[in-house]
Amino acid sequence: MLQPAVIGWYERHGRDLPWRAPDCTPWGVYLSEVMSQQTPVSRVQPIWERWLARWPTPADLAADSPGEAVRMWDRLGYPRRALRLHESAAVMVERHGGEVPSDHADLLALPGVGAYTAAAVASFAFGDPQTVVDTNVRRVLARAITGDQHAAPSLTVAEVRLAQRAMPSDTDDANAWNASVMELGALICTARAPRCEECPVAHLCAWQLAGRPEHTGPPRRGQAWHGTDRQVRGRIVQLLRESADPVTRETLATTWPQDDAKVERCLTGLIEDGLVEQGPAGGYALPS
Numbered sequence: 001m002l003q004p005a006v007i008g009w010y011e012r013h014g015r016d017l018p019w020r021a022p023d024c025t026p027w028g029v030y031l032s033e034v035m036s037q038q039t040p041v042s043r044v045q046p047i048w049e050r051w052l053a054r055w056p057t058p059a060d061l062a063a064d065s066p067g068e069a070v071r072m073w074d075r076l077g078y079p080r081r082a083l084r085l086h087e088s089a090a091v092m093v094e095r096h097g098g099e100v101p102s103d104h105a106d107l108l109a110l111p112g113v114g115a116y117t118a119a120a121v122a123s124f125a126f127g128d129p130q131t132v133v134d135t136n137v138r139r140v141l142a143r144a145i146t147g148d149q150h151a152a153p154s155l156t157v158a159e160v161r162l163a164q165r166a167m168p169s170d171t172d173d174a175n176a177w178n179a180s181v182m183e184l185g186a187l188i189c190t191a192r193a194p195r196c197e198e199c200p201v202a203h204l205c206a207w208q209l210a211g212r213p214e215h216t217g218p219p220r221r222g223q224a225w226h227g228t229d230r231q232v233r234g235r236i237v238q239l240l241r242e243s244a245d246p247v248t249r250e251t252l253a254t255t256w257p258q259d260d261a262k263v264e265r266c267l268t269g270l271i272e273d274g275l276v277e278q279g280p281a282g283g284y285a286l287p288s
Contacts, residue, residue: 002144002201003168003177009200010180013187017041019048019124020179026100026125028052033120034085034112039076041186047074058089059098067286070275071241079237083274083287084112102126120178129174133163136185141166143189147206149215150191232256232266237275237286246283 018024019032031051035044051072055061061069066086073082088110092098100121101107107118119130138151141162152159166181168174188195202208225231235255240247249267256263267284270276277287 002204003166003173005200005204006180006184007173007176010176010183014179014183015041015187018045025056026102026121027056027058029125030088030100030121031085033117033124034081035076037081037117038078043076047072047076055089057098058092058100061086061089062093065288066274067277067288070237070286074241075234075238077234079234079275080273081112087111088113100125102128104128104130123175123178127171127175129167129171129178131160131164131167132178132182133160134182134185136182136189137163139191140181140185140189143194143207144201144205147210147213149207149213150217229262229266229269232262233270236263236266236270240276240284240286243285246279246281246285248283252284 014020017032019028028048032044032048035048035051051061054072055064064086066083069082069086070079073079076082091110092100095101096106101110102122102125104118104122107113107121108115110118116132116134119132120134122128122130123132133155135151138155138159141159142148142151145162145166166177168177184199184201188199196202196205196208196212199205199208207213232255236252239252239255252267253260253263256266267276271278274287276284278284
């Protein structure tokens with residue numbers, strides 16, 4: 001059986017991460033899930049530890065400024081997640097007594113929380129076995145069950161149903177499966193160089209048994225980075241993080257001197273997203 005083999009592997013080989021500790025609070029689990037989206041765990045852990053040291057509860061974060069959340073986000077990427085964390089902490093204080101809500105529907109209603117995050121927090125923080133579907137889970141199930149080298153470019157209804165069918169019926173096993181199958185995808189069943197010789201379910205894997213056929217769908221392209229608006233936005237935010245005082249427009253132009261129109265477009269977008277504020281004297285800073 002697929003599920004017992006994967007769970008047994010995880011019990012022996014799963015990483016010892018602080019948010020998996022039995023005494024980790026739901027707030028710690030919540031932070032880890034938001035921070036880990038599209039970000040390697042090695043980069044997340046030190047930032048997660050600093051956040052918990054400074055803001056050990058949702059109320060502590062809500063009482064601080066959103067600009068400090070962005071500043072403490074450091075270089076995790078997608079800094080809007082820091083703003084959403086600040087907003088969700090405020091909602092927890094206002095509606096949930098300063099606690100991370102345990103109800104799945106309440107989790108889904110938090111700012112910036114989607115299906116994956118709500119399911120993961122429900123399962124890992126509260127033992128509510130919602131079906132967790134991330135990129136790693138999709139890849140493992142695509143290979144092991146449907147025999148495809150890669151999952152679809154974006155999440156499909158068929159993939160969600162497949163993940164639901166793969167869930168064990170026992171509550172404890174279901175929660176263990178959520179963690180285990182994600183970890184297998186992160187460590188063994190990786191996108192570019194799967195370590196099939198170490199996989200606990202290689203003998204059950206439809207893709208492996210079929211001879212590991214090559215992907216025949218549309219070519220998979222990596223995300224560009226150099227010169228993109230995302231890179232320039234990141235440089236602007238980083239400059240503001242490092243400055244104790246508001247920064248002039250002329251100084252912001254140095255973040256991408258070869259294209260001032262791009263800087264202007266990115267700055268406008270950052271202001272619209274609430275990540276940057278313009279002060280009365282004309283300088284720019286993180287939100288207060």
